[in-house]
Amino acid sequence: MSSAAAAQPILYSYFRSSCSWRVRIALALKGIAYNQVPVNLLKDGGQQHSAEYKTLNPMQQVPTLKIDGITISQSLAIIHYLEETQPNPRLLPQDLKKRAQVRMISDHIVSGIQPLQNLSVLERVGEKKMEWAQHCIKSGFQALEQILQHTAGRYCVGNEVSMADLCLVPQVFNAERYKVDLAPYPTIMRINKALLELEAFKVSHPARQPDTPAELRA
Template identity: 85%
Template sequence: MSAAAAAKPILYSYFRSSCSWRVRIALALKGISYDLVPVNLIKDGGQQFSAEFKALNPMQQVPALKIDGITLSQSLAIINYLEETHPNPRLLPQDPKKRAQVRMIADHIASGIQPLQNLSVLKQMGEKKMEWAQNCITSGFQALEQILQHTAGRYCVGDEVSMADLCLVPQVANAERFKVDMGPYPTITRINKALLELEAFKISHPSRQPDTPAELRV
């Protein structure tokens, strides 16, 4: 094993970033120990814009993961890499149709909801910020609730935790932060609650990170 491959992975993360949280859950579920480097998206105009971080990740976004001698960004690309290199416990079902359902739900959140209520978009919305975020999440959750009624067991797809669940919980946290009424989404609410009981979701929670401000700690 090369020195690079043997080194502990380094996760560049922001406690409140929902995309960072997805990766923290995956690392926790798979029992991969890592060092965390906080990148504060607010402080100093956004530490992700520093020359140092840009050299590491031209996308100037968290999360980024240094692992096995490479640096990866994009949360689902990172999670897929972890899935292929650390297959246990699996985050994709064995059946191709069920795998497709997991990916459809994960992408619905990762491409259809989260990017529209991302910090960089909201910054440009000024006073309409809250309303914009609520609209994006509401229309996304309406579709998601309907889909989950077909696919869900205890979790998003059947009874095993999957990539879809890693996207769901952080997105629900965003919805709560933007004061979205969760009443119309009983399936989303039930699954979110079940997932938050799992240790991997607890220890990766934004309220328990090294960079969580004291007043938000639990």
């Protein structure tokens, strides 16, 4: 491996992890080359629980990014670091009111929807995990649809891709996985469709990752 390759950031990721997908989109948008290390959340009892990985991420979650001599976990913390160190293209608007809206929508998804239907929670729920996931996503999407009706242009906040959009698309993917009826959320679906046309969202898609099972590849 060349010294240039060795200096590239390393992203520990799982192809279907929505949190990992957020970071992959950010890296793609900002044109940051990186090496990807798959962490299979299901294999071997969950590779995120291995002693080796736990030293990188004590929460035993993905993603984890090694960059610039530090190790960062939590997707929004990673995205904020990328934004502050490589601010072009912007993922946070310059306008402070729009910036607050972007953060609000991001937190709505990252704190109010996704954690309630992630793997560790569903394992605890047991037989009713599909029903539980659908309930959590529907409840969150009902609120999100109302919010976006006031903030959206082409994307979540106006007409520029922002951190909120990086959170939205993976969450819609989760909703589709859990067979949520998305007809009641036309604003969400319109924005999601527009974003999936962008190259950064395509190359980072779960169907196109190194660890994507062959039967799920695009």
